[in-house]
Amino acid sequence: xxxxxxxxxxxxxVVPVALGGAVLTLPGDAAGDAPPKRTLQGPKTGMVQPxxxxxxxxxxxxxxESGDESVLVFPRGAQGDVAPTRRIGGPNSQVSDIYGLxxxxxxxxxxxxxxxxxxxxxxxxxxxxxxxxxxxxxKPRNKIAGPHTGxxxxxxxxxxxxxxxxxxxxxxxxxxxxxxxxxxSPWDPDRTGFIGVWSIDDDGDVPPRAxxxxxxxxxxWPAGVAFNPKHHEIYAIDSVSNAxxxxxxxEFFVKQPGSASIxx
Amino acid sequence: MRRVSCVVLALVxxxxxxxxxxxxxxxxxxxxxxxxxxxxxPLDETTLYALERANGCLDDQxxxxxxxxxxxxxxxxxxxxxxxxxxxxxxxxxxTLHSVVVDAARNRVFFSDPNRHALWSYDRLAASKDRxxxxxxxxxxxxxxxxxxxxxxxxxxxxxEIYTVDNDIGDRxxxxxxxxxxNVKPKRVLDVPHQAWxxxxxxxxxxxxVTVEAPREIVIYRKGAEGHEAPLRTIRGPKTxxxxxxxxxxxxxxxxxVVTNHGNQGGRAPAPGDAPARQRGSRxxxxxxxxxxxxxEPSITVxxxxxxxxxxxxxxxxxxxxGLNWPMAIDxxxxxxxxxxxxxxxxxxxxxxxxxxxNVAPVRVIKGPRTxxxxxxxxxxxxxxxxxxxxxxxxxTALVFPIAAxxxxxxxxxxxxxxxxxxxxxxxxxGAVAYDSKRDEILVPN
Numbered sequence: 001x002x003x004x005x006x007x008x009x010x011x012x013x014v015v016p017v018a019l020g021g022a023v024l025t026l027p028g029d030a031a032g033d034a035p036p037k038r039t040l041q042g043p044k045t046g047m048v049q050p051x052x053x054x055x056x057x058x059x060x061x062x063x064x065e066s067g068d069e070s071v072l073v074f075p076r077g078a079q080g081d082v083a084p085t086r087r088i089g090g091p092n093s094q095v096s097d098i099y100g101l102x103x104x105x106x107x108x109x110x111x112x113x114x115x116x117x118x119x120x121x122x123x124x125x126x127x128x129x130x131x132x133x134x135x136x137x138x139k140p141r142n143k144i145a146g147p148h149t150g151x152x153x154x155x156x157x158x159x160x161x162x163x164x165x166x167x168x169x170x171x172x173x174x175x176x177x178x179x180x181x182x183x184x185s186p187w188d189p190d191r192t193g194f195i196g197v198w199s200i201d202d203d204g205d206v207p208p209r210a211x212x213x214x215x216x217x218x219x220x221w222p223a224g225v226a227f228n229p230k231h232h233e234i235y236a237i238d239s240v241s242n243a244x245x246x247x248x249x250x251e252f253f254v255k256q257p258g259s260a261s262i263x264x
Numbered sequence: 265m266r267r268v269s270c271v272v273l274a275l276v277x278x279x280x281x282x283x284x285x286x287x288x289x290x291x292x293x294x295x296x297x298x299x300x301x302x303x304x305x306p307l308d309e310t311t312l313y314a315l316e317r318a319n320g321c322l323d324d325q326x327x328x329x330x331x332x333x334x335x336x337x338x339x340x341x342x343x344x345x346x347x348x349x350x351x352x353x354x355x356x357x358x359x360t361l362h363s364v365v366v367d368a369a370r371n372r373v374f375f376s377d378p379n380r381h382a383l384w385s386y387d388r389l390a391a392s393k394d395r396x397x398x399x400x401x402x403x404x405x406x407x408x409x410x411x412x413x414x415x416x417x418x419x420x421x422x423x424x425e426i427y428t429v430d431n432d433i434g435d436r437x438x439x440x441x442x443x444x445x446x447n448v449k450p451k452r453v454l455d456v457p458h459q460a461w462x463x464x465x466x467x468x469x470x471x472x473x474v475t476v477e478a479p480r481e482i483v484i485y486r487k488g489a490e491g492h493e494a495p496l497r498t499i500r501g502p503k504t505x506x507x508x509x510x511x512x513x514x515x516x517x518x519x520x521x522v523v524t525n526h527g528n529q530g531g532r533a534p535a536p537g538d539a540p541a542r543q544r545g546s547r548x549x550x551x552x553x554x555x556x557x558x559x560x561e562p563s564i565t566v567x568x569x570x571x572x573x574x575x576x577x578x579x580x581x582x583x584x585x586x587g588l589n590w591p592m593a594i595d596x597x598x599x600x601x602x603x604x605x606x607x608x609x610x611x612x613x614x615x616x617x618x619x620x621x622x623n624v625a626p627v628r629v630i631k632g633p634r635t636x637x638x639x640x641x642x643x644x645x646x647x648x649x650x651x652x653x654x655x656x657x658x659x660x661t662a663l664v665f666p667i668a669a670x671x672x673x674x675x676x677x678x679x680x681x682x683x684x685x686x687x688x689x690x691x692x693x694x695g696a697v698a699y700d701s702k703r704d705e706i707l708v709p710n
Contacts, residue, residue, distance in 0.1 A: 001695070001696070001710065002695030004698045004708075004709045006699060008701045008702055013707060019478055020508075020529065020530070020557045020558065021530050021532075021556060022559070028700065028702060029703075041556060041559075043556035045531075046531075048554055048557075049531060081556060147335060156695070197345075207337050211346065212346075213334070213345075213346065214346060215347065217347060217348060218350060221433075223694065224694065224695055225697065226698050226706070230704075236350075236697070237691075237695070237697040239413075239693045240412070240433070242378075242691040243354060243691065244355070244694075244706065245350040245353055246351055247351060
């Protein structure tokens with residue numbers, strides 16, 4: 001499983017099961033061999049290999065990556081073999097391999113962590129932002145991508161609706177193994193991953209507003225990110241170090257004019 | 265119920281240790297410098313770092329190097345944050361024991377370790393005394409090895425080569441010589457499909473077989489294949505009844521391939537035939553129809569060794585009487601005509617007759633608190649010494665039983681690679697995280 005969402009209103013855990021083409025909803029206190037409350041699965045769902053999910057708690061919708069180059073939206077309580085109420089996909093949308101999803105109900109939009117397989121380090125991986133009710137093959141309203149973004153192999157994203165910020169995990173690396181490389185991927189210290197933060201209104205080839213990146217962070221291939229507004233912490237799970245890193249929610253995520261740069 | 269366990273067991277739930285009493289399952293924790301944390305680690309920080317470094321998971325010698333290569337424009341941009349240390353880290357500094365294989369002639373046993381991306385070998389007769397760990401003979405680990413989230417391990421005993429394969433990240437098969445040790449490059453590297461898991465060598469046909477989860481396929485290569493070499497053939501398609509295959513045994517004596525299946529069926533029909541599968545979505549050049557995902561019952565399927573394409577299994581063991589639940593590695597005792605399966609879902613080893621088919625009960629089950637079996641991934645026969653090895657992923661032990669062990673019996677030897685009681689965190693290529701605000705817990709799916 002490469003996705004998870006905790007729903008605090010209904011006290012539920014929602015997980016995609018990529019290998020079974022399903023989304024399961026479990027009680028918040030599930031442990032051991034607990035049965036799911038709901039299973040969404042079947043040909044009408046359009047789910048092939050769902051890798052990531054998000055729940056829009058304001059609009060009561062379940063947002064699912066299909067594994068088939070599209071975003072699917074269902075009623076939150078959908079179960080069984082039901083068709084999505086909306087679908088975003090197609091050449092205008094630029095939606096390809098999705099590794100993260102989030103929603104900002106205040107700004108009425110969906111955030112898609114999108115990967116495009118290029119086979120080389122040059123990347124068109126992007127954060128795509130759509131209007132929440134988009135359906136069909138719309139163009140994204142914002143696209144954050146390009147060399148200045150540093151977005152290479154993006155994974156899970158989360159949104160801070162209060163401040164309009166997107167938190168994204170960026171692996172910044174490839175699995176390619178080069179015999180001549182003294183430090184084959186992913187341990188090349190020049191290409192370790194990071195957490196990047198952008199404004200949800202950012203557009204184009206723009207650097208992040210804030211990052212957690214560098215040897216002191218311990219991050220190699222961060223694959224997941226969540227934040228804890230209560231205790232002002234950010235959590236990053238790393239798929240290569242097999243470790244969970246907890247950072248203090250830094251005030252530096254609120255951009256301050258003249259604040260210290262990353263080069264410090 | 266089986267399908268539920270597939271999900272729930274894969275979730276690691278961590279209580280926030282600085283906001284309450286740490287749960288027992290917190291794992292070995294690496295508290296970082298603020299000194300205010302109330303995390304209780306069985307080891308001090310210095311020891312933890314030393315262990316991580318020794319195990320190849322800390323590679324901080326060039327700590328000052330990276331900043332020069334950051335993306336264009338970042339140095340002059342007004343970017344907050346930077347190289348900030350975490351306030352807490354949860355990780356397991358010890359290797360995990362995933363898959364196991366024995367070379368009885370050389371008295372060596374080999375394990376794969378996806379936690380630290382390593383291969384470890386031990387003396388076959390090594391046993392832990394009291395609560396202490398056993399020292400490995402060799403440990404292949406570090407950046408040069410190229411090993412990522414590795415799964416199965418197997419041996420070419422004649423050539424004294426160790427094979428392992430990347431599962432969800434890496435997409436490579438690596439071959440090392442028996443005597444490899446430390447941070448060394450593999451002898452050969454072969455690109456394999458994404459989500460490979462099992463490997464087994466067929467000496468008679470001079471080839472080896474690899475299972476691949478999402479496309480539900482078995483890919484067979486020439487022994488000695490390397491680089492981008494294409495497989496000799498692929499077994500894939502709806503008639504195969506493959507469902508998220510994991511363990512595989514190439515039974516030369518009976519000219520068969522024996523495979524464990526978790527039963528998961530992705531939403532797109534498996535493409536019949538030999539065409540290479542796409543990495544995500546199990547698609548080939550012409551996408552197969554979306555027929556909806558399914559959770560089929562776990563199974564053991566058996567194929568002719570020369571099967572190709574959409575070939576039906578010769579036999580299939582499946583159904584509620586089998587007790588199969590997340591069946592992982594598999595081995596075949598050609599003398600007794602028995603199949604042993606590491607049954608991760610209920611922490612058991614299940615033994616079936618080799619010729620069984622249908623909904624059959626195992627002839628023996630090793631299970632219960634005395635066995636100390638805990639989330640087994642690996643199982644291997646040592647036919648020369650009439651023993652069966654079990655690698656526990658749920659803790660830091662491997663267990664050795666008499667070959668005909670049955671029921672709730674104690675192992676004859678225990679091999680530990682960490683002090684007794686050292687917890688395992690359970691992370692395996694984790695890909696997401698969530699915060700449970702109601703319970704003040706962090707949720708991590710594997």
